[in-house]
Amino acid sequence: MILNWSDTGRLLFTNHNRRKVLHMSYGEMANYLSNETIRPLSVGKAAHQIIYEHLYTVVLQVQQQKKKEIQTAEVNRRRDMSHVFLAKRKEALAQALMHHRKVARQKQKHSLLLREKAHKKLESADLAVAGLRVDAWVKLPIMEGASTPCKLVAIIPVQDKFIFANRAGIKVGEYTRSQLSHMIVTENSEILVPAPSSRAC
DSSP states (O other): OOEEEETTTTEEEEEESSEEEEEEEEEHHHHHHTTTSSSSTTTSSSSHHHHHHHHHHHHHHHHHHHHHHHHHHHHHHHHHHHHHHHHHHHHHHHHHHHHHHHHHHHHHHHHHHHHHHHHHHHHHHHHHHHHTTTTTTEEEEEEEEEEEEEEEEEEGOOOOOOOOEEETTTEEEEEEEHHHHHHHHHHHOOEEEGGGGGSSO
């Protein structure tokens, strides 16, 4: 405070370097003091000490605010990193799921093709077996590791049996229609002569 006009009831304040001026009435001053908006400084301290304490308080407040801002920025950075990671993870899982579905569709398609091929091969084998007649020659797995040409010597429809003999006329085996078809499909058997007229006994 640099001036006190008692006749007008007004006060004049300035800061320590006298660059700012503040006018205030007695009533305003009393109101500020009563609600502690402003407080009188201790007259027992030197001006430089009062200024130092004030500036020190300001510096502490600034440091605390700066620390708070840094902590807030770190929290925001970690949250952003977490969001980025989750987004990338979600995208990677979506791509993996799409790839898995694509592979599954390809496997299913391949499986259906193989099944259809096997079914056609079995149908062809069934037709070939159905066309067998006595005296036909068929390669059969009589000995392990080798196929032996055998002659169909008899067909017993009631028992669903095909009886085969070797070149010497000795019986070497009997098979059902399904067994012969299966051996043809698995390439363990091969029809050499489908009809008696195509090859001599």
